[in-house]
Amino acid sequence: MQKQIMEVLETDNVVKAKLPKIIEHFVDFYGEEYREKITNSLNDAIYVFVENSFDNEVEKIKGHYDRLIENEEGEKKDALLQEKAAAVDYFFNRPLRRYRREFENKCQKFLAFYLKGLFKLSSVDLQTLEKLSLKYFKFLRLGEKAGGRFIRNQVEAENFKQIVDELLTLKGEKESGDLSKETKTALLRLVSIKKIDLLKNEIYQMKLDCDEKIQNENENIIKEIRQQNLVFENEIISEIQDLLTKGGFVANVTASFNPNDWRKLRCVCLLKEPLLLEDASLVHELNHIVCSKINFDGNLIDGKCGILQYTYFYSNRNNVTRADENKDDYVALNEIMNDYLSSKIYQSIKDADIKVGNMEDGENLYETAFPLFKNFFEENLNLIKECSISDEDFKFERAIGRRNFEKLSGFATDFLKASKKAKYGKEFLSKLRNFCQIEDEYLDLYKLVKNDKLAGIKEFEEYLSFARKGLKIFDDIKKQLNKQAKNLKILSKQK
Secondary structure, three states: OHHHHHHHHHOOOHHHHHHHHHHHHHHHHHOHHHHHHHHHHHHHOEEEEEOOOOOOOHHHHHHHHHHHHOOOOHHHHHHHHHHHHHHHHHHHOOHHHHHHHHHHHHHHHHHHHHHHHHOOOOOOOHHHHHHHHHHHHHHHOOOOOOOOOOOOOHHHHHHHHHHHHHHHHHHOOOOOOOOOHHHHHHHHHHHOHHHHHHHHHHHHHHHHHHHHHHHHHHHHHHHHHHHOOOOOHHHHHHHHHHHHHHOOOOEEEEEEOOHHHOOOOEEEEEEEOHHHOEHHHHHHHHHHHHOEEEEEOOOEEEEEEOOEEEEEEEEEOOEEEEOOOOOOOOHHHHHHHHHHHHHHHHHHHHHOOOOOOOEOOOOOOHHHHHHHHHHHHHHOHHHHHHHHHOOOOOHHHHHHOHHHHHHHHHHHHHHHHHHHHHOOOHHHHHHHHHHHOOOOOOOOHHHHHOOHHHOOOHHHHHHHHHHHHHHHHHHHHHHHHHHHHHHHHHHHHHO
16 A cells, blocks of 8 residues: 555656556457557557645545545554555645645735734734634635625624624723724724725735746646647646646546647546546546547548547637537537446456556446446447447447437436436435345346336436436337348348
């Protein structure tokens, strides 16, 4: 375990370091005939670990280690406690977080001095006032335009009253309620928009130094992308900068290329920092990479990612516009399919004890669709694998028929929307299994929709409706594939 965390903390690019082993598992899954495509696409990809300046995700790291520690004792427990401390310390001392804290500490001290002078609190230690200054800092609304109301709602009114009460207590005037003239003047200045704007100007000057450091760090992160002269460069860089400064979920792939060497696919893969990276999420993105391809004729970019097709008009590297309609109609199906395939590859990688990221894997939205799609996917696994990784356009759509493809895509889209709202994940399925007394992990949809116990149960009504729709679509596709197989058999006999 200690070795794993040191790999995460010390390896320059932990994904690149593990790629040779990971590639073998992709080749085992898709077949030796795709070795060159898999190897080139993964080796030529650019992997960007997007850290941000926020501290909130440290709780995930602590929770991860607490779950490991609770069942251990002795030397192993001590080692995990040391590892937890090292991981937390590493997390807090990453450059962007360090710069933000340095700026906040400067603001804290500056406002503490300001409050000390404003209320003539010469006998109060600065540490006490620094805690109070943090509360007051929120009322400055840094980043907003000058002016505006100081207190905007009841919660803010109560919070500000607490600040005033603490200041009056430190001043020794709270109990008597008899405020001195200088205290009344200080309180008026505390809420004065004019005075607040002056404070904000002082703080903005301090922020310039922090912003410059963060910008330099940003440039270090994106310099490899700039060097490659890639199509979609501005969009990729803009997304990275947003994630660095605003935070948010990180895991996506942009298929790109240099127009002067367009046959060389250069995917840009954005990932969470290794300390927070989940390997299942990584393999999901790697599978998008190996299932991508691009054609370019100087005016049009035709691309494919899994079963998803797209076309762009090309003017120059940073003037590229989407040409095809209904661009998002098939994303849900492609993501569910990609996640199912990647889950199989990931399990193989996990069984081989290959670990890249430090975090355990959580449930994602796409896998909530697996119980509905599992039987269909397993029955047609070879077809789905081939259609996903093949460079042949519209292969899956032609195999199952245009009408079936549209229905299946619409079904996937509708289910993910419903699942996001109703949360049809493991907890829901456990409740459904318990209610129906289903012991098998496999959910038989045919038995489920005929289960009399579920009749009229509102909690399961929508899910059953999706199960019925899915079965109808899957049966129609099965008929189409059987018909095609029959026709091929007849043709082969005629030859």
